């Protein structure tokens with residue numbers, strides 16, 4: 001048996017937290033041979049509800065769960081953290097864009113970045129889920145100057161999984177037959193779901209669907225799926241978001257072998273002309289606990305235009321939180 005690792009989940013009494021914690025504790029995220037210590041962070045008024053979640057976690061008698069620490073103290077929560085899932089933030093309501101949450105949520109991520117900087121493992125993997133995820137991840141990273149920026153990712157995986165599911169449904173394929181999907185840019189309605197390199201059962205995806213469906217139906221459906229779920233459920237996605245977070249962390253920790261690539265928002269490094277300073281959704285592979293941006297994909301004029309639009313939105317979001325970046 002491996003020695004335990006510390007996983008910190010913020011917003012642990014929220015709806016994503018409730019769908020996430022039991023899967024982490026059962027080994028879905030880091031493997032059935034990896035014991036975990038769960039540090040659960042909440043705001044003080046939610047500590048009662050968090051206590052209830054902790055009771056239920058204990059009642060599962062998970063063999064891999066070797067410690068459980070509910071707290072409202074960020075420094076305690078991130079002490080010796082190996083994996084951080086930053087979920088705790090307000091969700092949007094119907095009619096809002098995710099960036100409308102910046103003023104409410106941006107302030108959460110500076111102090112959490114500082115707490116990570118102080119106490120987390122130096123090769124911690126931090127996945128920001130709370131919206132607007134890309135810019136919140138940027139805030140957390142900027143407040144953790146002693147941690148490499150590559151320790152911080154934001155979640156594009158829900159969009160990636162949504163795109164796979166839509167394409168599978170349209171073509172009658174299994175989700176496992178689909179590869180090479182990328183969600184570029186922001187986890188927002190400007191994201192670019194790219195099928196130009198996607199394959200269905202080894203054949204070009206664009207040979208199986210017509211371009212009109214791709215541009216007029218598929219792209220807006222994936223871009224607006226979060227809003228459609230809020231309209232239908234009266235609450236934002238939770239179980240699918242938790243599942244995507246599990247997928248993202250599992251691939252980052254254990255590798256993407258077997259799949260062509262996955263979509264992850266990582267610090268822009270000039271790849272595909274996106275200069276540093278924002279967290280950008282890219283096609284990535286992972287091995288040995290590190291991610292790499294897939295290089296050398298051809299981008300046509302349509303793709304370049306869409307990628308420029310989502311980059312522009314991320315630069316605007318960055319400008320709006322410049323005061324939180326130091």
Ligand SMILES: NC(=O)c1ccc[n+]([C@@H]2O[C@H](COP(=O)([O-])OP(=O)(O)OC[C@H]3O[C@@H](n4cnc5c(N)ncnc54)[C@H](O)[C@@H]3O)[C@@H](O)[C@H]2O)c1
Nearest residue numbers: 011013014015016042043088089090091129130131158241
């Ligand atoms: N990136 C994605 O793909 C994606 C998908 C779904 C939801 N989200 C976002 O995830 C966030 C959480 O969604 P939810 O449905 O779980 O919301 P929720 O309201 O059910 O839960 C959020 C929890 O966070 C807690 N919280 C608030 N501030 C905190 C802080 N400073 N420290 C610790 N905890 C804090 C709240 O008390 C609450 O329990 C939202 O911002 C939502 O928009 C992102």
Ligand SMILES: O=C(O)C[C@H](O)C(=O)O
Nearest residue numbers: 092098131226227236237
């Ligand atoms: O859409 C939202 O606000 C929640 C989440 O980001 C989602 O994509 O479902």
